[in-house]
Amino acid sequence: MRVLSKAAVAALLVIAWAGGPTSQANAGEFKWWHKKIGLNANLQNKFKNGAGVRVGVLDGLADWTHSDLSARIDRYATFSSGSYTTFDSHGTHVAGIVGATRGNGGIVGIAPKVKITTVGMFDDTGFPGTVEAGLDAAWSDGATVSNMSFGPTTSGLLAFDNYLSAISKYRTRMVISKSAGNDGVKLKNISWNTKKKSLKNMIIVGAVDNRKKIASFSNKPGNGCFTRGGKCRRTGDRYKYHFLVAPGVDILSTVPGGYGYKSGTSMAAPVVAGAAALLQSKWKYLKTKPFLTKKILLQTAEDLGKKGIDNVYGRGMLRLDRAFQSNGKASITTGATVNGSGYDAHDSYSYMPxxxxxxxxxxxxxNGAVFFDKYGRDFQMNPDYLVRxxxxxxxxxxxxxxxxxxxxxxxxxxxxxxxxxxxxxxxxxxxxxxxxxxxPNENKPEDGxxxxxxxxxxxxxxxxxxxxxxxxxxxxxxxxxxxxxxxxxxxxxxxxxxxxxxxxxxxxxxxxxxxxxxxxxxxxxxxxxxxxxxxxGSSFTGFTxxxxxxxxxxxxxxxxxxxxxxxxxxxxxxxxxxxxxxxxxxxxxxxxxxxxxxxxxxxxxxxxxxxxxxxxxxxxxxxxxxxxxxxxxxxxxxxxxxxxxxxxxxxxxxxxxxxxxxxxxxxxxxxxxxxxxYLNTPVGRTVDGRVNYRRSRVDLxxxxxxxxxxxxxxxxxxxxxxxxxxxxxxxxxxxxxxxxxxxxxxxxxxxx
Known part of the structure; x- marks a missing residue:
């Protein structure tokens, strides 16, 4: 994790273009940390590999000439007062975890078709800009997810006030994956009024090793809280309710000129950022709902440590396989909107004699009929289940x-x-x-x-x-x-x-x-x-x-x-x-x-x-x-x-x-x-929550x-x-x- 002092000078950003070729799949690019979170090529493909989503990587300037990143990083932003003579190893490593292209033989990112804007928060000598300016640059490029793998030098301090102000500014527009820090301690309280400046779009990310144990260096949520008047006023203001862990020890990723291993919550945070991009790639409406994107990742995590939300692992470990499964009641909607009138999908079928x-x-x-889960996500159903x-x-x-x-x-x-x-x-x-x-229980041919x-x-x-x-x-x-x-x-x-x-x-x-x-x-x-x-009697695989x-x-x-x-x-x-x-x-x-x-x-x-x-x-x-x-x-x-x-x-x-x-x-x-x-078959949804129907005439x-x-x-x-x-x-x-x-x-x- 990159550390810095509290002092920082605001500066303008310069936007420029970058680009490069793409390549094909290679199963050997999936490492232990992909497997721990339930990710493989099939899952990536099923959920569009992050295509159509942009992630802002606020870090050192990533190497867009790298073969794994040239097709991913098509925009970069630098501060006009900064000096950028070389690509940054830390920033390149983080960008590779988010979205390294699949097929080049090194590693594959979480979302291998995502677009990345690399924002040069660090130059050759320090930190030339502000977090708000960095998020502004990512947002202006169209980013709906951003990663911040940096923080204060003060032990156990999650973020400065100006960081939190910038994150809160984008609370309805962008998911922010924020590294917890590498001091190996419990996070300290921060005086912050979440009622006035909500941080509902921020995920705090700690690191685990390949045994799914908290890394020795990773900060933990403890009972830390965003306080008001010196007191933790709401249960939901405690860090552990916003805390997720992901692999962050000995992570192989891109570095300028090749590949290298790094450890830190800096490596865990982009795993979560890439996961958010995958969700938004599959369900476009989540691009306008950062809190719901965050909620899905938190509520589908694998519980680690003490049962339930705890002071070490918070919500638990990111599990992409679970995040992409339907959650809660499955409804087949017959009304105009996702939340309109409908029926339980488990009890919707027709026996054809x-x-x-x-x-x-x-x-x-x-074929292509969908049901909606409690988050409003659409999932395709098997026609053989609907029609028996x-x-x-x-x-x-x-x-x-x-x-x-x-x-x-x-x-x-x-x-x-x-x-x-x-x-x-x-x-x-x-x-x-x-x-x-x-x-049906009608008489069968064998019964005669x-x-x-x-x-x-x-x-x-x-x-x-x-x-x-x-x-x-x-x-x-x-x-x-x-x-x-x-x-x-x-x-x-x-x-x-x-x-x-x-x-x-x-x-x-x-x-x-x-x-x-x-x-x-x-x-x-x-x-x-x-x-x-x-x-x-209708007990079927996956449905009761x-x-x-x-x-x-x-x-x-x-x-x-x-x-x-x-x-x-x-x-x-x-x-x-x-x-x-x-x-x-x-x-x-x-x-x-x-x-x-x-x-x-x-x-x-x-x-x-x-x-x-x-x-x-x-x-x-x-x-x-x-x-x-x-x-x-x-x-x-x-x-x-x-x-x-x-x-x-x-x-x-x-x-x-x-x-x-x-x-x-x-x-x-x-x-x-x-x-x-004559059937109206629900086949999807719009960003604003309206259901898309396909009308069909069926010859019986x-x-x-x-x-x-x-x-x-x-x-x-x-x-x-x-x-x-x-x-x-x-x-x-x-x-x-x-x-x-x-x-x-x-x-x-x-x-x-």
Whole structure:
């Protein structure tokens, strides 16, 4: 650290230009002191290397001809009364720590693309100017950060009054990194009225070694204070609340003609100055907020010594990796300003059900979306976190994980109650959080094989019949079976009954009831009601959120007609009313759909007994969904969405024996084929705190249209055992253009 006497003569400054070439990266330029503060090339690059920020280095005149500094120092200032015949070693060393260019093989500065104004506070013989004049020169060049690695000769004295006056003058314009001094003592009190002349822009910097221990020479904050009337009037006036430590022992940096090692708080202070420049390079608005820049560096420091703010390390050691992480509440803003209306980022996402495929359009629209931390800094979010999808493609891996997990089995017991009536009860396993955590709880393709397995809560069902009436009600067991025409769903891999009623398979079925009246031999009518819900487990890497719940109610009217013994027809009209979800997928927070969605569905099915043992089945469902938006989320509007599902299956009994079955099925699972959403995606902020939005129209139709092909064969091996074999192929699997999925499965079924 350069020492000087209190006497100093004010003088005018002369401004001149300097410049030079740049160079490429070299990982060996990073030293131990970079690592201690969490800095590497990736972090520098991510936060723009200090580009667009100017640092004033108030010191001896730095060597702008040095290969590591020629591209960084493009301005210099000298006092007209001074004599500058050589470059200064101390000033050159400090400038290199701030911003030595990366790639020249020596060292790399904290902010290797920063611009530096070197202010010649020292000439060949002494101190020819004033601190105020030096800061004026740096500010006039555009500096928003300045470094002062000098101070009084008096042991333990941080600064003279004229220094503090100059620093206070720039309290709203410039961060000042001030070295604590090298006397190895506690800093003395200074009589200074911080209420009238705030020093909120000043960071006092001490030095630590490579073990993160306070250097023997470094001054410490102690209980020192800026006093008024001989007393420390405010807790925040104590030095330790403004004190930060950084590496300052055996620091390799630039010197005229090469590189050299130096130690001192003079070396620690420019580490902090460079860190402030990196922050302001990434978030430009911080250039106008020196106190906030300082606050981020202090509050993200690594605690050293006694827990909390102490008398040796103050706030702790600078940690750039922590300084560049979001801090406090993460908010996705939907209002005009950063501090306007918004939602917790951890609880803002949308589950897109299988009908939307991989939701690439939605993810593309949200690419670059940002949230804001408590300091108003914007951080990009992963679109895969914001938009979570579930695939309609059959997963072999999920299938076997679920089937060989015996905790995922259900045991159903059927107990007769009276003629024509039975009560069904089931013992249920714990919820399968591994498979359901990342996708909606709508029925999965794997669930159709061996029948549907649902999780958590009690399962029960009661059915009764009298004359032409048939009635059933219960919880979580087989409503879609009551609606089906009677095809043997156990032959095919995928649940045939469910594919005919896609709207009834959305969400997680709760209570249901269904009544059917057979008017005559050919005609019958039915009505049904079901409740569904979506309760998502949503613990993700880096985020822990609450579990939003959506609910849905389905109302159904059905008519079936059997004109001949060989033909059965069925028409179904469904209305699905959802709150907090859409087509079985939950939306929450900034990606909420507002009041939910309403879907009208019309379906038709036909069963043909063509010849003895040979039958065909066709089904078609068309849906129209209207989603409401509240206007207070990122969704500004959503068009009506059209969806459809259809299929054809052929079955033959008695191929090789009287009771075996063979079948071929071709079907299209439910898919959105028309509809759009309009999003306002926050992508950044302005210096004055306004949020930048990108408006997008998102085509909700997936890129492909999945087709399921299933060839099935089943034969009995005895009265209680049967063997099945299925080969399947899925084109545009998961509704993704060009994707495919295929496999062969065998199974044995036991009846007891």
């Amino acid at each position: 299988t009908a939307f495929g991989d939701a690439k359009g939605m993810k593309q629209a949200l 999808t579930s695939s309609a493609a059959f997963s072999m891996r999920d299938h076997f994980e679920r089937r060989f997990n015996w905790g995922d089995r259900n045991v159903y017991v059927s107990t007769p109650v009276m003629d024509g009536s039975a009560s069904f009860m089931g013992l249920m396993p714990m919820q399968d959080t591994k498979n359901d955590r990342y996708s 094989y061996f029948g549907l397995t649902q999780s958590d809560d009690a399962v029960w069902r009661t059915e009764a019949g009298s004359g032409n009436w048939k009635f059933s009600f219960g919880q979580r067991l087989g409503l879609v079976d009551d609606l089906a025409l009677g095809t043997d769903k156990q032959l095919f891999m995928f649940n045939t009954a469910q594919s005919e009623q896609p709207l009834m398979g959305l969400g997680d079925q709760r209570m249901f009831s269904f009544g059917h009246y057979q008017v005559n031999e050919k005609f019958g009518v039915g009505m049904g009601f079901a409740e569904s819900s979506e309760f998502t 959120s609450t579990d939003p719940q959506g609910t849905g109610r389905s109302y159904l009217m059905q008519a079936d007609f059997k004109p001949t013994d060989r033909i059965s027809l069925q028409v179904t009209q469904t209305f699905l009313d959802e709150e907090g979800m859409m087509l079985g997928g939950v939306s929450s927070g900034a990606l909420g759909f507002g009041n939910g969605a309403q879907t009208f569905g019309t379906g038709a099915a036909m069963n043909l007994d063509l010849t003895a043992g040979f039958s065909a089945r066709l089904h078609y469902t068309e849906g129209l969904t209207n989603a409401s938006t509240s206007g207070a989320t990122l969704f500004q509007d959503v068009d009506a969405m059209s969806s459809r599902a259809y299929g054809l299956s052929l079955m033959k009994k008695g191929i090789f024996g009287a009771f075996d079955q063979f079948g071929v099925s071709v079907s299209k699972p439910m898919q959105i084929y028309d509809g759009a959403a 139709a997936p890129s492909g249209s999945q087709t399921d092909y299933d060839i099935a064969y089943r034969t009995p091996l005895g009265e209680q055992v049967s063997l099945g074999l299925n080969a399947f192929y899925q084109d545009d699997a998961g509704h993704e253009d060009g994707a495919m999925n295929a496999g062969v499965l065998g199974n044995m079924r036991f009846s007891f």
